[in-house]
Amino acid sequence: MTPSLEIAIDTLIADAMQTRNIPGLALAVIQNRTLTYTRAYGIMNLETRAPMPLNALFHHASVTKLFVGTALLQLRDRGRLDLDAAVVRYLPYFRLNDPRYPTLTVRQMMQHTSGMPDTEDYGWENPKYDASALENYVRGLVDLSLESDPGTRYSYSNIAYEVLGDVIAKISGLTFEAYIAQNILAPLGMETATLPVQQAARALMATPHTHNPYPDGPSSVSAIFPYNREHAPSSTLYGSVLDTSKFALAYLNGGEWQGGRILSAASVAEMWTPTVKTGRSHWTGIGLTWFVGEKSGEKLVGHDGEDVGFNTTLSLVPNIGAGVVMLANADAARIEREGDAIIELLIRESQASD
Secondary structure, three states: OOHHHHHHHHHHHHHHHHHOOOOEEEEEEEEOOEEEEEEEEEEOOOOOOOEOOOOOEEEOHHHHHHHHHHHHHHHHHOOOOOOOOEHHHOOOOOOOOOOOHHHOEHHHHHOOOOOOOOOOOOOOOOOOOOOOHHHHHHHOOOOOOOOOOOOOOOOOOHHHHHHHHHHHHHHHOOOHHHHHHHHHHOOOOOOOOEOOHHHOOHHHEOOOEEEOOOOOOOEEEOOOOOOOHHHHHHHOOEEOHHHHHHHHHHHHOOOEEOOEEOOOHHHHHHHOOOOEEOOOOOOOEEOOOOEEEEEOOEEEEEEEEEEOOEEEEEEEEHHHOEEEEEEEOOOOOOOHHHHHHHHHHHHHHHHHHO
8 A cells, every 4th residue: 555545544534533533443455355554543442541452343233244144145055045035934933913924035135125124122231142032033023014015125124134144043053153153254264253242352342432412422431332142143243353354355355365265256246236226325226235336437335334332334346356444433433434435545546556
């Protein structure tokens, strides 16, 4: 990375942290399918003032969903899952208070076209830790109704991804967390990443911060830590920016990174092929879990996340092998803006070098 680009990136982030009261942030930048810049900014905790280390662990929020999508394609490619099969084929106990539920497919849930409602209460204040938490959550959906006919329109649903996590567990015979650890985290060498928060190295955990008033008020340590095993598939991956950059690099390298293959190149391309319009201004389409957009004439793929105390973003430009991973320990950080701005800088530098 050129010194001028480093300065531009650092300036962007410094301005954002000051104007939006972001305590800490970690960044990884990829160019030409190579990790070229990493840096930690700010502090882990406003009360202790401990500096943010590069290997700090962040709650990933909805970026976790990319790992769910990867696992589902793995199972499909191994002949164990049909994306167009009804979810009840794999979870016979899945029920909704709606006559349309038996037709819901795995693909519809991956693309947020199932009509499933979204989560209203994550239960962060009363988390479940037991191995049966996810199945019990899915079994408890019996009073919910669909908000639209399956397959007719885009409508984001975290609940759908909890169901998909349970599908992974039942097909594999492992817990959802164990499947992800064995089939994605371990092959990529994501050594400090984990889904169960009990397994995260506490000394490395970034402290969550929230804003009062939200979103522009001063930030303070959150009284709530976002963990509940019921919501592991939609939200609760913990890892460093170094960990997640390996996942990003694997996708940019056709599903493989340093000898660890998690998907075929064909499946990566399939996940990045938009088939549903979202109606959003930035991520205009969605393929399989991955959102798709455009920046300066280049295809852009990725996912953003926000939960109590944390904000995350992962964006890739496949054609030039570029990408950005950013993790912040403040829920109103809105770092997708800086992620987008850095992507623009990377595209310009790539075009200038051609």
